[in-house]
Amino acid sequence: MRQEIKLNPIGIIHTPYREPKGIPIQGKFEKSITGTIEIFPEYQKGIKDIEGFSHLILIYYFNRSKEVKLIWKPFLEDEEHGIFAIRSPHRPNHLGFSIIKVKKVKGNTIIFSEVDILDKTPLLDIKPYVSHFDSRKNIKNGWIYKHFKNRKIPKRTKIQ
Numbered sequence: 132m133r134q135e136i137k138l139n140p141i142g143i144i145h146t147p148y149r150e151p152k153g154i155p156i157q158g159k160f161e162k163s164i165t166g167t168i169e170i171f172p173e174y175q176k177g178i179k180d181i182e183g184f185s186h187l188i189l190i191y192y193f194n195r196s197k198e199v200k201l202i203w204k205p206f207l208e209d210e211e212h213g214i215f216a217i218r219s220p221h222r223p224n225h226l227g228f229s230i231i232k233v234k235k236v237k238g239n240t241i242i243f244s245e246v247d248i249l250d251k252t253p254l255l256d257i258k259p260y261v262s263h264f265d266s267r268k269n270i271k272n273g274w275i276y277k278h279f280k281n282r283k284i285p286k287r288t289k290i291q
C-alpha cells in the first residue's frame with residue numbers, strides 16, 4: 132500500500148558544518164567537534180532521562196538534498212553502489228541517522244560530540260543507543276569491509 136507520510140521535526144540540529152565539504156563521513160572519526168540539538172518546547176518532556184545514555188541515535192531529514200539517485204558513488208569509493216548499500220543523502224525519502232555521544236543535557240538542549248551532520252538540519256526522532264539491543268556479532272560489512280582491513284581507519288574519512 133502506498134500512502135503519503137507526513138513527518139514534523141521535533142527540533143533542530145546545530146553544528147559548525149555549514150557545507151558538506153570537510154564533514155566527517157561518520158562522527159566517530161571526529162570526536163572533538165561538538166553540536167547542539169534544540170528540542171522544540173512541545174517535545175521537551177520527551178527528553179526526560181536521556182542524560183542516562185552515553186549515545187543517542189538521531190534520525191533526521193537531509194533538507195539540503197534536492198535529488199534522488201538510486202546509484203551513487205560513496206566517498207570511500209571510486210565505484211558506484213546502490214543507494215540502499217550506502218549512506219548518501221540523495222535517497223528517496225532523504226532520511227539520515229547518526230550515532231552521537233551525549234555530553235550534557237540542559238533544558239531543551241542536548242550538547243553532543245561525534246558530529247557528522249550539517250547545521251540547521253531538522254531532527255525527526257531520537258532513540259537511545261543501547262548496546263544490548265544495537266550491537267551485533269558476526270557482521271558482514273559488504274563493500275565497505277575492504278576499507279577497514281586490519282581494523283585501520285580509511286584515509287578518506289571526510290567529505291572532499
